[in-house]
Amino acid sequence: MRLSRYFLPVLKETPSEAQIVSHRLMLRAGMIKQASAGIYSWLPLGYKVLRNIEQIVHEEQIRAGHIPMLMPTLQSADLWRESGRYDDYGQEMLRITDRHGRDMLYGPTNEELITDIFRSHVGSYKDLPLTLYHIQWKFRDEIRPRFGVMRGREFLMKDGYNFDLTKEDALHAYNRHLVSYLRTYERMGLQAIPMRADSGPIGGDDTHEFLVLAETGESEVFYDAQITDLKFGDRAIDYDDKAQCQAVLEEFTSRYARTDETHDEAEFAKVPEERRRTARGIEVGQIFYFGTKYSDAMGATVADSEGNKVPVHMGSHGIGVSRLLGAIIEASHDDNGIIWPEGVTPFHCGIVNLKQGDAEADAACDALHASLTALGLEPLYDDRNERAGGKFATMDLIGLPWRITVGPRGLKNGVVELTSRRTGESEELPPEQAIAKVAAIYGKAVA
Amino acid sequence: MRLSRYFLPVLKETPSEAQIVSHRLMLRAGMIKQASAGIYSWLPLGYKVLRNIEQIVHEEQIRAGHIPMLMPTLQSADLWRESGRYDDYGQEMLRITDRHGRDMLYGPTNEELITDIFRSHVGSYKDLPLTLYHIQWKFRDEIRPRFGVMRGREFLMKDGYNFDLTKEDALHAYNRHLVSYLRTYERMGLQAIPMRADSGPIGGDDTHEFLVLAETGESEVFYDAQITDLKFGDRAIDYDDKAQCQAVLEEFTSRYARTDETHDEAEFAKVPEERRRTARGIEVGQIFYFGTKYSDAMGATVADSEGNKVPVHMGSHGIGVSRLLGAIIEASHDDNGIIWPEGVTPFHCGIVNLKQGDAEADAACDALHASLTALGLEPLYDDRNERAGGKFATMDLIGLPWRITVGPRGLKNGVVELTSRRTGESEELPPEQAIAKVAAIYGKAVA
Known part of the structure; x- marks a missing residue:
């Protein structure tokens, strides 16, 4: 969504x-x-x-x-x-x-x-x-x-x-x-x-x-x-x-x-x-x-x-x-x-685009959204023209347990950031690994 | 069920x-x-x-x-x-x-x-x-x-x-x-x-x-x-x-x-x-x-x-x-x-055991029930000690679109009977083919 x-x-x-x-x-x-x-x-x-x-x-x-x-x-x-x-x-x-x-x-x-x-x-x-x-x-x-x-x-x-x-x-x-x-x-x-x-x-x-x-x-x-x-x-x-x-x-x-x-x-x-x-x-x-x-x-x-x-x-x-x-x-x-337990969360993870309108960032977010959806997961993609801070605050407020953050700087190095809402811990990893990790958390098999 | x-x-x-x-x-x-x-x-x-x-x-x-x-x-x-x-x-x-x-x-x-x-x-x-x-x-x-x-x-x-x-x-x-x-x-x-x-x-x-x-x-x-x-x-x-x-x-x-x-x-x-x-x-x-x-x-x-x-x-x-x-x-x-369209039927098919208590018929019905369930289908198995006529009348009344009838005589020949509620047409076929046919009707893949 x-x-x-x-x-x-x-x-x-x-x-x-x-x-x-x-x-x-x-x-x-x-x-x-x-x-x-x-x-x-x-x-x-x-x-x-x-x-x-x-x-x-x-x-x-x-x-x-x-x-x-x-x-x-x-x-x-x-x-x-x-x-x-x-x-x-x-x-x-x-x-x-x-x-x-x-x-x-x-x-x-x-x-x-x-x-x-x-x-x-x-x-x-x-x-x-x-x-x-x-x-x-x-x-x-x-x-x-x-x-x-x-x-x-x-x-x-x-x-x-x-x-x-x-x-x-x-x-x-x-x-x-x-x-x-x-x-x-x-x-x-x-x-x-x-x-x-x-x-x-x-x-x-x-x-x-x-x-x-x-x-x-x-x-x-x-x-x-x-x-x-x-x-x-x-x-x-x-x-x-x-x-x-x-x-x-x-x-x-x-x-x-x-x-x-x-x-x-x-x-x-x-x-x-x-x-x-x-x-x-x-x-x-x-x-x-x-x-x-x-x-x-x-x-x-x-x-x-x-x-x-x-x-x-x-x-x-x-x-x-x-x-x-x-x-x-x-x-x-x-x-x-809120911090939703995985069993009841309204969306399985959030996707935050740090620079909406940047062609590469937009494409990477679209691809993440499509891949997660194809696995039977429901991501919530914040595609609004908002500051990063506002996007983070909304994601924290609504409490999705996992957030994938996508920005031009990370993409240059081939990585996105996966953050746990509960612990606040983040790790940088390639998009496909972020997808695999989220899929594994929810028990979905990656083809 | x-x-x-x-x-x-x-x-x-x-x-x-x-x-x-x-x-x-x-x-x-x-x-x-x-x-x-x-x-x-x-x-x-x-x-x-x-x-x-x-x-x-x-x-x-x-x-x-x-x-x-x-x-x-x-x-x-x-x-x-x-x-x-x-x-x-x-x-x-x-x-x-x-x-x-x-x-x-x-x-x-x-x-x-x-x-x-x-x-x-x-x-x-x-x-x-x-x-x-x-x-x-x-x-x-x-x-x-x-x-x-x-x-x-x-x-x-x-x-x-x-x-x-x-x-x-x-x-x-x-x-x-x-x-x-x-x-x-x-x-x-x-x-x-x-x-x-x-x-x-x-x-x-x-x-x-x-x-x-x-x-x-x-x-x-x-x-x-x-x-x-x-x-x-x-x-x-x-x-x-x-x-x-x-x-x-x-x-x-x-x-x-x-x-x-x-x-x-x-x-x-x-x-x-x-x-x-x-x-x-x-x-x-x-x-x-x-x-x-x-x-x-x-x-x-x-x-x-x-x-x-x-x-x-x-x-x-x-x-x-x-x-x-x-x-x-x-x-x-x-x-x-009733004759339910496949899209809304309460159970995907009925299973009628013609001779409840007959070891072979019971086992065949149990196997059908298990196989259909494993495919993500929901069969309704009439396992009561009732006459065949009463079981058929109930299945017709509640309108499940497909019925598999299992009896000792058919099993001797390796077949069960698959009947369409809508047309009344029946065919005899081995249990695994009956399962495959019902699965295909509901768009389920047989492994």
Whole structure:
């Protein structure tokens, strides 16, 4: 993509309404624009990152055997009356009346609707286990929306629902989600720590939140420092293997890690003092097992192998897709701007032409752009008539992890400069080697 | 995908509420489930087709140089008061009041919001031309929603907006959209005819609707039979080339083709009698040039090359993404079910095991499944313990364009059967040849 043909409205000044760094940087980098309180338009750069995050979530859900579908944003109030949550939910639920006077609502979550789909179509234990999920816009009418996409009103969430015959099977679904979430967040360059949590309005006993450590986190967290050494990595996992999933859960949850909501000083005191940590964290996901809460209330039963009708065991599992953009930026930025992890970056690398209009420099940039594109990579080529300093500042602000700088002086020596956004380190090398290096970073084969 | 692990709730009986064939087939094939009046959940099979259609729209928009972004579903009423449409729009607009008593609405379209984004960020003619688009859920509170996803209340639409300095440039954007839409629909296996249309509440003089001919179409259409011989095909097009785009527009719109709204008997009479056709059509898209209607009302100006502030020329361009599923089925089905065009099919082919549990048949099906998957294809393997007749009926109903049937008798002779859903023709051939043939149909190389 040539910047001259793109829409990247970066801001020179720091918007005064933004209190935290991710919100400031998303506004400054031209990623979002507030449409109304707590509701944002995703400008092209922000939209690309949102799609990348969504794609990783889809891939990891499908890898775990979960089935994608899509439920609508608006729901009938009747289903929520069945579960009893219509009255419980309070003012965060956006209630809507249609032209015929019917009570509707903008879904803040989907337990009722998915349970209704399940009970309409599934009648036998033979159709279990089943986990359905979707990635859809939700609305929670926060009294004071703030922190940009971190606590917006209209937000994108992945929510998945498992249906199982027994508690044991449902707890396997719970573990499977925990494992797949660990993979999901690591692919985004995040360490998200599962912490025992409160279930809130979803209900249920077993629940873990996933928290990313960041100074601006809304929750205070308490944990055993050993936990930050754990990596899921690229280990092979068979999601059907109950023991394997259980072992991962134990590995990642046996050490003390809790938010202020569930913190227990006496338990925490058992952690050796030198490993006790207090910090702040951003919640980026949560998993729940809630048994037959909804299936009892809504009559979601299946016939077991002896023909008896039994309520299904369920859980629900969420990832805050739009919120993750904020969380990643909180965890990965410096004074000059965002530093995207390679897994979610909107463009794979930047190309900066130091002397736009110089025939040789223009030709070299065009060739780099074409070669990288042919490899299946997406470079962003700053081809504007701007000073080098301005071009560097924009690239630093929008946070592409790699930058190739091209100028007449280097080209005389047959080299361009490849710079890491994260370390700031640069090396001079011939264009074809720069291409090969960037391709290797993203796992693309050079022919 | 193994059917035993999928969620495909096909219905034996024809739902009585469905009046048209696409609605009946989508319900029967387990693609959708009504959540409330005119609002649908997209079950896994329906969601896959929806995503395939969305993907084609994205690819063709990006090919034409248009930039993807995403605006929210809920909008503030204030912007619509600026354009004057808040009061004009009537009861089809779903009006919402939030907890602070602010007037909001569920966007039926996005001219106001995109114009606000433009005026906030773009100030110079140097940033033009610019075309931004998004694919987002919309809501129109139809008084009598019907025909399933064809006339639902919550629906998925691609809407794009061009911003240009002059009328001439904006008309080029209009032509560019017309060309890209022709490509888009053809890739979905549809012939969509551009017809001169009424502009309705969007406003403007120049507008074409794209109509797919189908008996159940809501519009009566009148056209010159020559028009159905036109194919865009795989011709190369440079979307920056004004003359090229203009020539395509002329080729596809110079013959008589109008809906009942703009039909002119006197003009129609000039078409030679043997070429005059009357039929019914389904609208699947519309393009508009409306000049400075919104930029005047909302103050969206740029400085021209002499520094004068001038209002930008705009147009908007929509494709009914969710509605297209219904349109494709209306245009492509038979008594046994849906017949998906290869471009949008949810699975590339079906695999039917005639004798589940037979070691040889099971192994052959597993091998086919693995080989097709390794080629980047997605087969749906019916591995249930069902009679062959039931498996064939399901495959015919859900409409996968190709089916490979595997049974002990054929395997003794070293063959499986490859069947076209469209023609019903079958041929027996060794499994590896069946794989090669399916791969070739979808443009995948066999190693």
